[in-house]
Amino acid sequence: MKLRTAAWGIIAAAFIVIATTVAIRSGDETTSQRTQRLGRELACPVCTGESVGASNSSEARAMRKIIQQSIKDGESDGEIKARFVAAYGERVLLEPDRGGLGVLVWGLPIIGITVGAGGLYLVLRRWSRAPRLVASDADERLVEKLREDPRS
Amino acid sequence: MLQTFGTFSLTLAASSAFVGVCLLVLGIFRSDKTLAAYGRRCVWITLGGSTASIVAMEWALNSHDYSINYVFRNVANATPRLFTITALWGALEGSILLWGFVLMLYMAATALRFRSRADDPIVAWATVVQLLVALFFFVLMLGPADPFAATGGIVTPLDGSGPNALLQNHPLMAFHPPMLYAGYVGFTIPFSFAIAALVTRRFGEGWLADTRRATLVAWGFLTSGIVLGAWWSYEVLGWGGYWAWDPVENASLLPWLTATAFVHSVMVQERRAMLRVWNLSLVIATFALTILGTFLTRSGVIDSVHAFSESDIGVWLLAFLGMVVVGSLALIAWRGDSLRTPGRIDSPLSREAAFLFNNLLFAGFALVVLVGTVYPLLVEALRDQRLTVGEPYFRSMTTPIGIALLFLMAVAPVLPWRATSTEVLRARLLLPAVCGVLVMGSVVLLGGDGIAQVAAFGLGAFASAGILRNLWMSLRARRRAHKEILPLALVRLVRGNPRVWGGLVVHLGVVAIAVAIAASSGYTTRVEAQLEIDDSITVRNYTVTYLGSVESKSSQKQTVKAQLLIEEDGEKVGVYEPAISSFPNARSAIGTPSVVTSWREDLYLSLANSEDDQGKIGLTVSVNPLVLWLWIGGGVMAFGTLLCLLPKRREVLE
Amino acid sequence: MKLKSTRIAATLSAVVVAPLLVLFASQIGVNDSQESRAVGRVIPFDLPILDGERLSSDDLLGTSYLINFWNDWCIPCQEEHPALVAFAAAHAADPTVRLVGIVRDENSVQDIREYVAAEGVTWTVLTDPDGTAKVDFGTTGQPETFAIGPEGKVRAVHIGPASFAELEAMLEQAR
Numbered sequence: 001m002k003l004r005t006a007a008w009g010i011i012a013a014a015f016i017v018i019a020t021t022v023a024i025r026s027g028d029e030t031t032s033q034r035t036q037r038l039g040r041e042l043a044c045p046v047c048t049g050e051s052v053g054a055s056n057s058s059e060a061r062a063m064r065k066i067i068q069q070s071i072k073d074g075e076s077d078g079e080i081k082a083r084f085v086a087a088y089g090e091r092v093l094l095e096p097d098r099g100g101l102g103v104l105v106w107g108l109p110i111i112g113i114t115v116g117a118g119g120l121y122l123v124l125r126r127w128s129r130a131p132r133l134v135a136s137d138a139d140e141r142l143v144e145k146l147r148e149d150p151r152s
Numbered sequence: 153m154l155q156t157f158g159t160f161s162l163t164l165a166a167s168s169a170f171v172g173v174c175l176l177v178l179g180i181f182r183s184d185k186t187l188a189a190y191g192r193r194c195v196w197i198t199l200g201g202s203t204a205s206i207v208a209m210e211w212a213l214n215s216h217d218y219s220i221n222y223v224f225r226n227v228a229n230a231t232p233r234l235f236t237i238t239a240l241w242g243a244l245e246g247s248i249l250l251w252g253f254v255l256m257l258y259m260a261a262t263a264l265r266f267r268s269r270a271d272d273p274i275v276a277w278a279t280v281v282q283l284l285v286a287l288f289f290f291v292l293m294l295g296p297a298d299p300f301a302a303t304g305g306i307v308t309p310l311d312g313s314g315p316n317a318l319l320q321n322h323p324l325m326a327f328h329p330p331m332l333y334a335g336y337v338g339f340t341i342p343f344s345f346a347i348a349a350l351v352t353r354r355f356g357e358g359w360l361a362d363t364r365r366a367t368l369v370a371w372g373f374l375t376s377g378i379v380l381g382a383w384w385s386y387e388v389l390g391w392g393g394y395w396a397w398d399p400v401e402n403a404s405l406l407p408w409l410t411a412t413a414f415v416h417s418v419m420v421q422e423r424r425a426m427l428r429v430w431n432l433s434l435v436i437a438t439f440a441l442t443i444l445g446t447f448l449t450r451s452g453v454i455d456s457v458h459a460f461s462e463s464d465i466g467v468w469l470l471a472f473l474g475m476v477v478v479g480s481l482a483l484i485a486w487r488g489d490s491l492r493t494p495g496r497i498d499s500p501l502s503r504e505a506a507f508l509f510n511n512l513l514f515a516g517f518a519l520v521v522l523v524g525t526v527y528p529l530l531v532e533a534l535r536d537q538r539l540t541v542g543e544p545y546f547r548s549m550t551t552p553i554g555i556a557l558l559f560l561m562a563v564a565p566v567l568p569w570r571a572t573s574t575e576v577l578r579a580r581l582l583l584p585a586v587c588g589v590l591v592m593g594s595v596v597l598l599g600g601d602g603i604a605q606v607a608a609f610g611l612g613a614f615a616s617a618g619i620l621r622n623l624w625m626s627l628r629a630r631r632r633a634h635k636e637i638l639p640l641a642l643v644r645l646v647r648g649n650p651r652v653w654g655g656l657v658v659h660l661g662v663v664a665i666a667v668a669i670a671a672s673s674g675y676t677t678r679v680e681a682q683l684e685i686d687d688s689i690t691v692r693n694y695t696v697t698y699l700g701s702v703e704s705k706s707s708q709k710q711t712v713k714a715q716l717l718i719e720e721d722g723e724k725v726g727v728y729e730p731a732i733s734s735f736p737n738a739r740s741a742i743g744t745p746s747v748v749t750s751w752r753e754d755l756y757l758s759l760a761n762s763e764d765d766q767g768k769i770g771l772t773v774s775v776n777p778l779v780l781w782l783w784i785g786g787g788v789m790a791f792g793t794l795l796c797l798l799p800k801r802r803e804v805l806e
Numbered sequence: 807m808k809l810k811s812t813r814i815a816a817t818l819s820a821v822v823v824a825p826l827l828v829l830f831a832s833q834i835g836v837n838d839s840q841e842s843r844a845v846g847r848v849i850p851f852d853l854p855i856l857d858g859e860r861l862s863s864d865d866l867l868g869t870s871y872l873i874n875f876w877n878d879w880c881i882p883c884q885e886e887h888p889a890l891v892a893f894a895a896a897h898a899a900d901p902t903v904r905l906v907g908i909v910r911d912e913n914s915v916q917d918i919r920e921y922v923a924a925e926g927v928t929w930t931v932l933t934d935p936d937g938t939a940k941v942d943f944g945t946t947g948q949p950e951t952f953a954i955g956p957e958g959k960v961r962a963v964h965i966g967p968a969s970f971a972e973l974e975a976m977l978e979q980a981r
């Protein structure tokens with residue numbers, strides 16, 4: 001038993017070491033990684049449903065070149081994206097805005113999951129707090145009846 | 153000729169579906185068994201009509217009967233035989249034809265299975281609902297999506313315009329859409345039984361048992377269809393990925409998510425008679441989402457690579473969707489309060505609680521996909537502004553959910569029903585946790601980064617170690633008790649509870665897919681290059697040398713192939729030929745990538761442009777790790793589903 | 807009390823879903839309008855002249871000019887070509903008016919040279935090897951024509967082949 005507790009301790013420690021290493025490592029992006037990420041975040045303006053990074057269209061290729069050049073010129077992600085939005089409008093952004101109507105698309109799922117999780121927590125807590133019900137014979141019969149799917 | 157025959161068969165199918173509905177409903181209300189029996193026979197007549205219409209269409213396609221518009225638009229004289237046959241589902245009208253036929257096959261199988269219980273009201277009502285759904289699709293084919301419509305004009309054209317260029321590029325096209333349809337359509341069966349349960353007030357677990365197989369079959373087909381679709385996208389579209397969060401892909405993912413939630417939560421209802429309303433809602437939602445998906449992809453309201461048709465079918469689908477949703481909700485509301493059961497869950501550390509968390513996550517996942525897919529429509533309607541919601545949104549929203557699901561998948565199967573102690577858990581999870589941490593450590597030592605990626609690897613190892621440990625313990629116990637050799641013990645163990653073991657095999661497939669997704673989304677190297685003849689480029693440990701181009705022309709397409717010599721660590725692998733083709737009926741050229749596949753990684757070559765005036769080709773070279781495991785994982789999931797379908801064999805006690 | 811909740815939830819869901827369906831229905835058959843966003847903006851460019859030096863938007867300040875995105879292999883561009891020739895001829899003597907062609911996606915500079923020589927292109931032709939201009943102007947195809955005023959702002963946009971009268975009207979807006 002002691003051994004097992006120790007083993008779990010080692011696992012936890014190893015996990016923490018790994019997690020911190022990963023957290024520290026996931027930092028700097030190279031130019032090509034950044035080009036690729038921005039390419040994924042922008043829609044190819046002449047394609048249907050393809051990103052700048054994925055498309056082979058001449059527009060997408062030009063946009064990749066522009067992204068690379070702008071990164072070399074030290075522009076920020078926002079500046080690079082703004083250039084394309086100015087030319088083609090917001091539809092080139094594959095990530096919806098977080099303000100305005102965009103609150104819906106970001107917020108709804110998060111609210112949905114949070115409410116669901118909260119409800120689940122409350123109901124589980126109520127169940128585990130309530131003394132375990134002792135089923136009366138009548139209850140047992142009721143459950144049995146519902147389960148059996150009476151043919152009437 | 154064929155046109156008249158086809159239209160006649162469709163009319164026959166539609167009218168017999170209608171008559172069947174009337175006879176069955178009358179029979180049920182009057183308790184007239186003869187009437188109901190006649191009504192049931194209509195299923196077979198409808199199947200006959202549907203089969204005849206499929207035969208007529210295939211005949212027309214293969215004999216190049218261009219007096220039928222569908223044939224004219226989707227095949228040409230030079231189209232190869234395989235793509236002539238698959239042209240049946242190459243466009244809207246034909247795919248609805250196939251849809252109707254698959255639905256009739258499911259209905260026939262259901263009718264056969266329940267022939268001894270045919271007078272049972274729940275079966276009769278389910279048949280009514282199925283016939284109504286069939287009626288809708290056959291009316292569609294007689295009205296706005298008529299596959300046998302005439303080409304028009306005075307002279308019948310001598311050659312057709314040929315299939316959509318993207319659809320005649322790869323044999324995978326032959327299998328992917330029918331698989332998807334078989335998945336989509338199959339959910340009609342559980343849906344019909346759910347509605348029948350509501351109508352007949354038999355909310356118990358009976359309808360679940362009745363539809364367990366149909367649900368699993370549909371789920372298995374949908375899973376395979378989605379994986380094959382991803383494979384097609386990877387092998388044909390040439391952008392180097394397999395999932396673009398395109399509306400059409402999302403449309404197939406949505407019912408899959410709710411159906412997956414359902415196949416899990418069903419077990420809670422079977423065990424504890426709880427979650428009845430929830431399960432009914434999941435089944436109804438799954439069916440409604442298949443219709444919504446069809447609407448989104450076929451009405452032309454959303455742009456997509458796959459949405460190859462626009463027609464006025466949208467209004468019909470929407471009206472049908474409205475009827476399904478409002479009708480089902482009304483039924484639930486009407487019956488609702490007698491649906492509730494006094495069940496409870498004893499402990500959050502129990503299998504049933506884990507299923508609840510699973511359902512929360514799957515429902516949340518579905519909500520993310522639904523909201524992200526529908527949002528552009530909303531914005532366009534409210535603001536008249538065009539937007540696209542793409543990969544970055546879905547990636548950042550679904551990654552945490554996916555990781556949580558993986559964690560749950562690792563832990564839940566070791567949780568016993570009702571309740572457990574942390575002590576038991578610590579004992580059971582120790583070995584899997586060690587494996588998980590070891591794998592995470594190795595990934596980090598090998599230079600892996602990205603929290604989600606490392607977590608996916610670790611949890612994948614955690615989950616599969618848990619499954620293998622479980623298998624090992626059960627096998628050991630069995631061998632001790634029965635003194636069997638290992639293979640026999642394995643077979644008997646699985647046959648003893650195919651559902652549990654099949655489910656665990658599916659989980660192993662999921663692990664393979666999750667790890668492959670993590671690796672290929674995080675650790676891909678992608679390089680674009682302009683190469684002259686004899687130029688080479690080195691990507692990781694591969695060297696790609698451009699040898700020259702070969703041009704070929706046929707009446708269907710003009711293709712330029714670039715010949716590339718591939719060397720791995722200095723050793724010759726072979727000559728690969730990514731190509732770029734232009735089709736007379738397509739606006740832009742279509743690339744055909746070439747992939748060097750191995751267990752470890754794929755070298756993915758796609759041609760951006762053929763030689764320009766400086767003699768340079770544009771080439772995209774990427775090294776995508778572990779992609780093969782996506783397809784293997786898909787196969788494992790399909791195999792696991794098959795195992796689940798095996799009948800449970802009871803041990804004969806000697 | 808508690809027992810009503812299923813009914814309430816079902817009704818609520820119906821109330822949420824119904825308007826959504828109506829909203830979808832409203833979108834059927836609505837074509838996405840692809841309006842150019844260029845009007846009113848100053849879009850700088852600096853591109854090589856075919857077989858020559860460079861030309862930038864700054865060089866053209868003070869003149870009213872049309873920028874025509876085109877290509878030698880594009881059939882609608884060939885349809886538009888006579889209108890461009892007529893437009894160039896009509897304003898050849900006016901130093902405050904210019905016509906500038908920008909080649910969109912050239913396959914081969916040699917082909918462009920041949921086209922310019924054979925088809926009587928008298929106006930300045932710029933190439934766009936990096937594709938910056940075609941992206942910055944938000945073009946999605948060719949031909950597309952932009953009218954630019956003396957202060958450098960885009961005043962009018964025409965997508966697809968334009969007639970002589972349409973080119974003249976655009977120039978009027980750019981004056």
